[in-house]
Amino acid sequence: MHYYNVKDLVEEAEKRAVTIGRVVKEMEAENLEVPVEQVEERMLAQWLTMKESAEIGLSEPKKSMGGLIGGEGKKLNDYRLNNKTLAGQRMNKAVSRALAVAEVNASMGKIVAAPTAGSSGILPGVLLTVQEELNLDDRRIVDGLFTASGIGIIIAQKASISGAEGGCQAECGAAAAMAAAALVELAGGLPSQAGEACAIALKNVLGLICDPVAGLVEVPCAKRNALGASLALVSADMGLAGIKSVIPVDEVIVAMGEVGCSLPDSLRETAKGGLAATPTGRELAERFLGKF
């Protein structure tokens, strides 16, 4: 069985009075022809790896392969521990972890692509934080990961989850939208609220280009993970508050795909436009490529 619309997924979940995560989990088990426990185990393994990358990123920060980033996650975490902060503790906890995982990725550490390696920080960043703040056990988070992946499947089918195809809206944008939906369900919100949160997050990244400096998954990728995490949290709160997206979520997803197709090549991972083409971006690229 497959769902091609968020609306169908939400309706199925509400009809059965279960979470989207539960519907997706059962669908996955059915498609793989294995018991539900088996897909749960497999998702738990992904989750434990995500946790591990966030921990390593904060405790052993490393310079990235290209040398452009490293240590920012820890810096934000130290700042938050010693200051009141403007955006608050939860927010900064999530953001510092998202940064940390993106840094682990950029320094050849182990991560879970979510949905891609470049956007791998957003889900662990927010989910680890709500796990601690709301006291949720790993099993609950695994359900949230099924919610996120169900949304991700639909985005992949109707739009894209590749920067080369759809720009960064398809990577960090998709990750934020997936995370927002998962957060709503983990906080006890309704499936329909999860759908609204997903739409709200995705609307805010429409047009976001993919412009990695020197072609490396470092700048602006790590900081887009950071702000993707904050976007997910705020969108989830809006969904939980009962705010609706005027444009329905499935239409937003299609719009994202169309915007991606109309982005010029220079703004889709080729490192020829956007930040990659700024004077500093070019200089870093030259220095980097010239170094070898």
Next chain:
Amino acid sequence: MREYSCFDILGPVMVGPSSSHTAGAVRLGRLARAIAGGVPKEAEIILHGSFSQTYRGHGTDLALIGGLLGFNTDDVRIRNSFAIANEKGLSFKFIPANLGEGFHPNTVRFFLISAEDEKLSITGASVGGGNVVITHINDNEIELKGDLPTLITTHHDIPGVISRVSGVLAEYKINIAFMRVFRKEKRKLAHMVVETDDKVNSAIINDILKLEPIVSVRSIEPV
């Protein structure tokens, strides 16, 4: 429309930073190793297109060597694969070059000397999302994606070989997914690439080896 699994979206577990430039490179290295029948003694590695431009920043070089050593895409030893290669007696060198038109931007060509002193040239590309394809072994064009168990035979090009090999597989109820035959010259040595749905065990390979036109069989597990 492609149907996705949850684990295509939340996964793979991999060593970063890039699915095409790192994870794909590991898989290409693993396939080259399998074709060479184990860790080679020497590897001269030509990097083409985007691979030649950004290989260091993506750790493509470390990933290719990690693959030749048999590491998985999520093995954190990849970061230290050069030192491990030195320990294991694999000498290697990278040469950024332009292979010309018609090659995917993420193409690599391995010139290998295997543990048995066989010289091999293996060309492949990382085509996105960690997916790869081996396009050439020596001068032979092939298509090997490494996601199914695969057999590569070397055999004398005489009538009936193909049906005899597929006959052995049928006996063991192994379903053939894709099959391709190529040769340089009529009636000399030829090769067959057989991708199967199920795992091919050593008993089956021994039975194929017993067929007299068969010179050798290499079994390649999915990477």
